[in-house]
Amino acid sequence: MDRQRVAQTAGSIAAVQEDDGGVPWPEGHVDAWNHVECLMAMSVAGLAEPVRRGYDWLVRTQRADGSWPMKLVGGRAVEHGGESNHAAYVAVGVWHELLVTGDEGFAREMWPVVRSALDFTVGLQTTRGEIVWERAADGRAASYALLTGCASIHQGLRCGVLLGEHLGDPQPDWELAADQLGHVLAAHPEAFADKSRFSMDWYYPILGGALRGPAAHARLAEEWDTFVEPGLGIRCVSDQPWVTGAETCELVLALDALGDRDRAEKLFTDMQHLRHEDGSYWTGWQFVNEKWFPHERSAYTAAAVVLAADALYGLTPASGLFRDAGAYATDRPTAACGCSHARSPG
Template identity: 50%
Template sequence: MSSLPTLPGVLDAGQAAATVRSILREQRPDGAIPWFTGHHLDPWDHVEAAMALDACGEHAAAERAYQWLIDRQRPDGSWAAAYVDGEVRDAHAESNFVAYVAVGAWHHHLTTGDDAFLERIWPTVRRATEFVLALQRPDGTVAWRRDEDGTAPDEALLTGSCSVHQALRCALAIAEYLEEPQPDWELALGRLAHAITHHPERFLDKDRYSMDWYYPVLGTALRGEAAKARIAAGWDRFVVPGLGVRCVDDHPWVTGGESAELALALWAIGESDRAVQILRDMQHLRAEDGGYWTGYVFADEAIWPEERTTWTAGALLLAVAALGGDDATVTVFGGERLPIGLQNPSECCAPVL
């Protein structure tokens, strides 16, 4: 194992190695990375765990995870929302789950420089992206799911659309690298970015969830003073000093995934000191085997649920990698070197978020 991300007060090399092993233990021989043994796999968290493996030098294991997606992509370009032991558990498709393969594929290529891999996964990324963009609504947002019968609700989630935004930027980066122009994707990205940064009313109201607070930043749509103002506005609602980040603002429950993702968002807007503090605060969720418990109900002083999830460990490793300057992780979460799409000049104005 090489290239282990470390961060004083958060992870030393030995601890990082143990956290990587906690993910590898859960990976199945076919490459699948479920939440934990016996639980389901969803495509988004599967990719996040694979990205963490790449950030820690476990490239062969990460490639097996991506091959799992290549082999199981459905004819329409999607994946089911959940699988258990390779079998579909929940057949509907979620747009951000499907889109996220592009983030992982670009991250893997940036990490390994493997052109053959990128060419092999490109058809998978292209079909996935086309599936997602078929769900883009006239107002620029992306419907959050498509059911087995082909119908989709006429509603969008801010967190999901922000994740799609990041994925579209990575998909365009792959297309540019392979010299496969995708002008329709550029237009779609510009429309989505405008909806995220200027029209919060177009999304379902999920304001009580911390992800809706920080995901416009994490998904690379919001930067600069507007991003800092958004983070400041929600800080006291969601951050519990010494423990981490609430999942929802009205529950005494902090979660490791949200804490690590907020740290990534803070790093992306230049607030590394606060990012490091959040990561230090969430270390009470670290288990003896190097994995991370999903959450902690502080009113009851109890770990809940009693599960150590690969995606919580993965989010922590990616945050540490970004803070340590890992180039691939910096690129996909920083956003400065990703395509921005085509924007309508008549729509260019200060973000309202």
């Protein structure tokens, strides 16, 4: 995928950005996670003005507790709970922007936003180490954690630690939280709600950096035939004949992070049937009915394509962002997690 095609795809994201800087889903709402993903993709293509408008949107819409409303329409909250993984992903975006542009001033301006967001996220961590998925509008923490969300949070915490060290404001509590979370992701599936029919729960511990090496390769092998449709991409869910572009490109990033370039490039090529002539991408393809499903082209799908292209072809200094997510992964069980080798002797 050459730079011209990448630029066209990033341009399709900029085309749907709203006047206030938010990048919406096709149905019209904005959430912080997908919004950040779209900003990262536009940054890969050098679209500086819409990217900075997007970060201004994050500054304006962040709440006092560090979170963002789950859904906003026209800048106004329509679902008021705050998701832990939405907040954490802002650290990934700001670190990515610093890597791409080298703009120290931007990073320092965004640091209070990142710090507040990750403090909100860590405030939802359990004693065992998983991080529950939401704090409701009334302040109550959710009763369970989501594996995909926690895997993304792991990357957010690692990026936040790197950003803090770079700016001279280290955050050892985040590093400890990431270590504990990484162990739970790698060793304690019982800590998470069962969403195993979703392909994201399969590859996200690798994408977010919690799993590397033989364990990661074994995890991919275990469900490869369940989710991968040769020539098309990967299924969103195991029980529906539906491949989706964003999930396929995230698996491309996970494979690239493991050094599995051949399968990464093959999958990336396979999913190009979702490309529209204007550079945007259909969200998915129902391959039994042979119809686009849903009948929409989503900015977050285009964003995942651009980030996968950067990882595969080294378009920016941030091309290793997802490979590097696992560079600091450690398996550090604590007594609270229940592992026998973590308990104190005697």
